[in-house]
Amino acid sequence: xxxxxxxxxxxxxxxxxxxxxxxxxxxxxxxxxxxxxxxxxxxxxxxxxxxxxxxxxxxxxxxxxxxxxxxxxxxxxxxxxxxxxxxxxxxxxxxxxxxxxxxxxxxxxxxxxxxxxxxxxxxxxxxxxxxxxxxxxxxxxxxxxxxxxxxxxxxxxxxxxxxxxxxxxxxxxxxxxxxxxxxxxxxxxxxxxxxxxxxxxxxxxxxxxxxxxxxxxxxxxxxxxxxxxxxxxxx
Numbered sequence: 001x002x003x004x005x006x007x008x009x010x011x012x013x014x015x016x017x018x019x020x021x022x023x024x025x026x027x028x029x030x031x032x033x034x035x036x037x038x039x040x041x042x043x044x045x046x047x048x049x050x051x052x053x054x055x056x057x058x059x060x061x062x063x064x065x066x067x068x069x070x071x072x073x074x075x076x077x078x079x080x081x082x083x084x085x086x087x088x089x090x091x092x093x094x095x096x097x098x099x100x101x102x103x104x105x106x107x108x109x110x111x112x113x114x115x116x117x118x119x120x121x122x123x124x125x126x127x128x129x130x131x132x133x134x135x136x137x138x139x140x141x142x143x144x145x146x147x148x149x150x151x152x153x154x155x156x157x158x159x160x161x162x163x164x165x166x167x168x169x170x171x172x173x174x175x176x177x178x179x180x181x182x183x184x185x186x187x188x189x190x191x192x193x194x195x196x197x198x199x200x201x202x203x204x205x206x207x208x209x210x211x212x213x214x215x216x217x218x219x220x221x222x223x224x225x226x227x228x229x230x231x232x233x234x235x
Contacts, residue, residue, distance in 0.1 A: 002122055002188065003234045004226055007132035010157060011228035014068065018196035019131070019226040020207035022189040023122075023235045024102075026219030029182035033101035036213050039108040040096045048094060054087030055114030062087075062114065064194045065171070072133070072156050074169045082171050083116045100182050105213040106189050113206040115199070116171035118159075119189045120178040122235075127162030129188075131170070134158045140165035141176045188235055189214075196227060 004021050011017065046052035055062050057076075062084050069076040076084070090096055090111055098104060102119065110117035120129070136154035141164070152158050152168055159167040166175045171192060180187055191206050193199040207223050215221045224233035 001234050002125055003128040003232050004188070004190075004224075005128060005130045005232040006226050006228065007130055008231070009133055010131055011231060013071070014194055015228050016194060016196045017227060018193050018200050018203055020191045020203055021224045021226060021233055021235055022191070022207050022210050022214065023222045023224075024187050024189070024214040024218040024220070025185070027102060027185045027187055027214070028217045029101055029184060031217060033105070033213070033217055035216060036101055036105045036108065039112075039213065040098075040104060043090070043108060043112060044095055047090065054090050054111050055083070056087060056091070057084060059114060060195070061193070061199060065116065068157075068194055069169060072169075073153060074156065074172075079169055079172050081116050081169075082118065082173070083110050083114060085172075086111050087114070100180065101217065102180050102184065102187060102189075102214070106191075106210055109206050109210045109213070110191070112209075113191075113202055115203055115206055116192045117190065117210075118167055118171060118174050119180045119187050120159075120166055120174070121180050121184040122186045122188055123184070124178045125161050125166070125188075129159055129161050129166065131157065131159055134160075134165070138165045140168050142168075143174050143176050143179050146176045 065081040066076040106117040134152040140150045157170040
């Protein structure tokens with residue numbers, strides 16, 4: 001069992017935070033995921049037809065994350081929130097990246113709803129996971145760069161377990177150690193908003209959509225919510 005925890009300091013600084021933790025057990029990443037492929041293709045068709053476009057930094061959902069990044073010393077135009085970077089890539093290229101079925105699923109849900117998303121292979125997570133401010137001593141190995149070690153700045157918001165940092169700048173980039181692959185069978189996916197009062201229903205809808213995509217290819221799925229009033233969940 002893994003406990004996800006929102007630290008008191010982060011709760012105090014961002015009191016309207018809501019994080020959905022969607023778990024999937026018994027994932028079968030090597031089989032076809034036609035519903036995920038269709039979700040990606042639908043977004044690409046809508047974009048090409050001019051009837052939909054991904055949220056950009058003028059959208060309140062993205063603007064809130066830019067403001068949060070600045071509050072902990074990160075320039076969001078140089079180091080972008082994941083959903084912002086993904087939406088910009090989609091708008092420019094007209095296509096979403098194809099990585100693997102599980103990652104493609106949360107990417108499609110993320111960009112459709114304008115909400116940051118990420119995932120951790122729980123078989124490679126050590127101890128519990130906390131969203132907290134870095135103290136400057138932590139280490140981070142970026143996704144796709146197993147030989148690289150970075151040190152988040154003190155005051156930067158991170159996801160971390162008992163070994164090292166899982167995500168820098170709250171939701172900019174995930175770590176290599178806990179990356180989700182076709183072989184991952186026990187995964188926690190996260191979707192986030194800083195404005196639960198405004199976007200809580202949107203986030204819960206997105207979490208339901210992600211759970212539906214995962215449920216066809218896993219033995220068990222769950223959805224838990226993390227907020228300042230309920231600052232920890234065990235999955």
